[in-house]
Amino acid sequence: MGAPASSFVLPESASRGLGTRPFGVYVHVPFCATRCGYCDFNTYTAGELGSAASPASWLDGLRGELELAAATLGSPPPADTVFVGGGTPSLLGADGLAQVLDAVRQAFGLADDAEVTTESNPESTSPEFFAGLRAAGYTRVSLGMQSAAPHVLRVLDRTHTPGRPARAAAEARDAGFEHVNLDLIYGTPGERTEDLRESVETVLAAGADHVSAYALIVEEGTALARRVRRGELPAPDDDVLAADYELIDSLLRGAGLHWYEVSNWAASPEARCRHNLGYWLGGDWWGAGPGAHSHVGGVRWWNVKHPARYAATVAGGELPVADHERLTGTDRHLERVMLELRLAEGLPLDVLAPSGREQAGAAVGEGLLDPGAAAEGRAVLTGRGRLLADAVVRRLVD
Template sequence: MTTATTPDRFSLPASALHGLGSRPFGVYVHVPFCATRCGYCDFNTYTAGELGSGASPGDWLDGLRRELDLAARMLGEPPAADTVFVGGGTPSLLGAHGLAQVLDAVRQAFGLAADAEVTTESNPESTSPEFFAGIRDAGYTRVSLGMQSAAPHVLRVLDRVHTPGRPVAAAREARAAGFEHVNLDLIYGTPGERPEDLRASLDAVLSAGVDHVSAYSLIVEDGTALARRVRKGELPEPDEDVLAADYELIDDVLAGAGLRWYEVSNWAAGPDARCRHNLGYWLGGDWWGAGPGAHSHVGGVRWWNVKHPARYTAELGRKRPPVAGHEVLSDDDRHLERVLLELRLAEGLPLAALDAAGVREAHAAVADGLLSADALAEGRAVLTDRGRLLADAVVRRLVA
């Protein structure tokens, strides 16, 4: 049930705190700043010209510290963070010193587990060897770089501002600075992208020597510049058959290079290279999302912050949680989310998580080539290669 929330009335029930620490616990920090706005992006981000007073990076950092301190008090005895993920926006615009301050704020509020995974997203254009050395010294263990494509004309359609070769150079710089775990993001299915463009992007990714790749099909989100161009007929909608062919090409090339899928849109060189923070989301863990527009989940309660940085800092200046709304997940909600998320993983979903009707549908999905017969015999629902292309439809069958 979704509930509109006034900040001074938001609190976590005791039932949500029960078992806190027995589940993975992560911290997500949202950095809302970008140098420019990409045409396809609908994330909660702002350029300098879109921000008013009370919304500078310094104001945001003060607000972040206040929210994290408030979070620690609301959680009572919070567990040390197993994972930290700094996303955005463009976290690298803060520079190494700014990102060090962000991680220090998390440490002071929660502490870090001895083997904590600490990731920051970065735009290749706002990085350098000195940047990577600085964040490595600060305690970051993983870097995720936005590449999207190696083809200049594809980047232009996406309004993506970076030179085509810069992401590979940045990945190499990160590895030279001591980062064992480096991810590159790709977007496929952009209008005008040819199979040879996608293959060139994959070749570039592999040349960078990264141990993780995320690849997402282009989605035309309402309210974006890309959506306006599609609506005007300047660009076509992404083609479903092209998206399927692109996905198969990505999987074939990455698997051939030793990067295996572990989630429908993510490939890793081995278990240690998997993104533990995202696995916490997919496996029903707890996390506190700090920053404007960030979402959180603890013990079946989900909430989200106000979006604008100025309002975010203003609420925290009044010593109030910057919460815009929350919902308490019902048993049915939690079941649906478990099926939706775990089925996307290579390990799949235990059949015991399904009701009798769901188990019958799982057997039918095996007959349709969507779930693995061998895995089902071992008590798990695991997507086949074809099933990955139709994952959402399989979920609907299992929970109908």
């Protein structure tokens, strides 16, 4: 731990086997038009950055980092997946996002069947935007909807109009996107059951083939956390969150979307997000951009956060690495249990220690793990188990 950017060297042992595991590229776009009250991601508004950084200097830095990345990896495999996240990638426009994908393509190349996703804010999209993305080679779009209820969007400081995400999803499909995701957040203070039901029904009517639904987390340092601390808003209630999750799962399942990860549902295996599956199944990925995280062969590192420092570091010919760590065998085992248990396919029981297998048996008896899957040698969460996934993980690894 503690290595400065100039001394970061990827150990040869880490790059050994590169290409035998899924390999993805994540690109972090740090720009937002406004800051949402619940968000603690590494993002900046134009007012916060001033003249210190711009999309142009960020893009120059991205190209430089990807060139250094390819040299660091030696002979990197073509990317199986690319995910452009943020921040608000759609602020770059279709032309800017085309340049992002060109930079990835030039540094690594793309597999013939590569999945290429970008996140987008519905308000900064249009039919022409989606047509441009398709022409550039994007195959998947993820739209931030969060809720269909205006008063919920106000609490979250979301600026899009309630009906815009569904229209954006339709525009994406008309442009030729087969795979469209809509994000939901549940448990926002003031959200009623009927509000959540309307949000899910809006998603289904929009024809999305993938839905991500996340419980609201009050992150320290955010505007939302300050409002909760002052007593202006109540903190999310665990019982309400559990009931909300069960409602979401029931409505999506009834419409033919099935969970494949605790917070994600898809209409078919092809609709699943392959990039995120790479994370959950222990793949390799290079995270490019300010604050982005990477992982290759048991070594994890993360970039400097501020866009100006990021661009300056890359311009000096150095990888913009802020710090790194080498995962121990214990670390990797814990992460495997924690991540694979969240998947519908679950975790092979034989990777657990004897005490973990004993705990798995007890969890089956308590209705937390599926008995049929356990009989076939796998730990698979039940509906109740998904609500208590973190606690189940702790039991299996203690």
